Amino acid sequence: xxxxxxxxxxxxxxxxxxxxxxxxxxxxxxxxxxxxxxxxxxxxxxxxxxxxxxxxxxxxxxxxxxxxxxxxxxxxxxxxxxxxxxxxxxxxxxxxxxxxxxxxxxxx
Amino acid sequence: xxxxxxxxxxxxxxxxxxxxxxxxxxxxxxxxxxxxxxxxxxxxxxxxxxxxxxxxxxxxxxxxxxxxxxxxxxxxxxxxxxxxxxxxxxxxxxxxxxxxxxxxxxxxxxxxxxxxxxxxxxxx
Numbered sequence: 694x695x696x697x698x699x700x701x702x703x704x705x706x707x708x709x710x711x712x713x714x715x716x717x718x719x720x721x722x723x724x725x726x727x728x729x730x731x732x733x734x735x736x737x738x739x740x741x742x743x744x745x746x747x748x749x750x751x752x753x754x755x756x757x758x759x760x761x762x763x764x765x766x767x768x769x770x771x772x773x774x775x776x777x778x779x780x781x782x783x784x785x786x787x788x789x790x791x792x793x794x795x796x797x798x799x800x801x
Numbered sequence: 802x803x804x805x806x807x808x809x810x811x812x813x814x815x816x817x818x819x820x821x822x823x824x825x826x827x828x829x830x831x832x833x834x835x836x837x838x839x840x841x842x843x844x845x846x847x848x849x850x851x852x853x854x855x856x857x858x859x860x861x862x863x864x865x866x867x868x869x870x871x872x873x874x875x876x877x878x879x880x881x882x883x884x885x886x887x888x889x890x891x892x893x894x895x896x897x898x899x900x901x902x903x904x905x906x907x908x909x910x911x912x913x914x915x916x917x918x919x920x921x922x923x924x925x
Contacts, residue, residue: 728911730846737896737915738838738846744908781846785910789862790848 695719697782697793705801712769714796716782721762726786729758729767732795733778741780742767772798803827803914805880805897810919817887821919823880823897831855831875834900834910837882839893840918849895850882854903865891887923894918 696719706712716727724745730738740749742758745765755770769776777800782793809821821837837849850871851860859871870883880897897916902909 725908730912732846737917738912739915740901740911740913743901743911743913749913783846783911785906788860788906790851792846792848795845 694789695722695784695787695791697784697791699780699782699793699796701796702794703797703799705799706772707801708772708774710772712767712772712776712798714767714769714780714798716760716765716767716793718763718765718784720787722765722784722786724761724765726784727758727760727765728783730781730783731776731778732781738781769798774800803899805899805914805916807895807897807916807919810895810921812922812924813887814925815888815923817923818883818885819887819921821882821884821895821897821921823882823916825878825880825897825899828899830873830878832903834903834905835873835880836898836900836912837871837880838896838898838912838915839891839921840896841890841893844893847893851900851905852880853905858905860905884921887921889923892921892923894920 698717700715727745729742732738746758779795804826836851852871868886872881896918898912899914901913
């Protein structure tokens with residue numbers, strides 16, 4: 694099973710700042726099979742990025758994804774108030790599908 | 802507009818059974834892989850099960866294999882999760898999730914739409 698480790702666990706930032714979230718895999722993951730989701734309190738997760746770097750429908754361009762192999766990054770260029778949430782990475786390069794433990798982006 | 806709406810959650814005793822349903826609309830249900838993902842209170846996301854478009858192939862997490870059964874009725878645009886021998890550790894919000902494509906494991910097989918979830922509590 695591929696274990697995804699997200700860091701940091703919590704990121705305390707102010708609106709307008711840049712957020713950099715990391716997702717590290719225990720073994721190599723094809724970038725086509727690495728995805729990112731956003732979850733706000735009391736809500737369902739929402740797809741942000743698929744295939745490591747492609748934005749889902751309706752996702753603003755301040756969100757970007759990058760990476761390959763075992764190291765992937767989600768970047769939010771300038772935090773808006775609605776971006777404070779928990780972010781999860783997920784892979785299905787090999788079974789079973791696994792999620793990272795999440796990074797909480799909170800208001801500083 | 803794509804919508805997936807779960808129902809059937811509730812309180813059940815350990816060892817009991819429950820069946821979740823997920824009603825889909827706004828897309829051609831029979832053309833997409835569907836899944837269940839759960840989230841225990843205050844915890845992260847855990848994939849539970851996936852079913853192919855025609856229902857002929859099913860996939861399970863080790864934690865539920867042999868106890869849970871995923872199925873779908875393409876004529877009714879509905880996904881199901883039959884949960885038997887429930888344990889306290891199965892307590893969670895269960896989300897129905899649509900895949901971006903119609904082939905399990907293909908590049909479009911990510912979760913592009915999620916329902917609001919159905920809470921399952923296993924407790925005596």
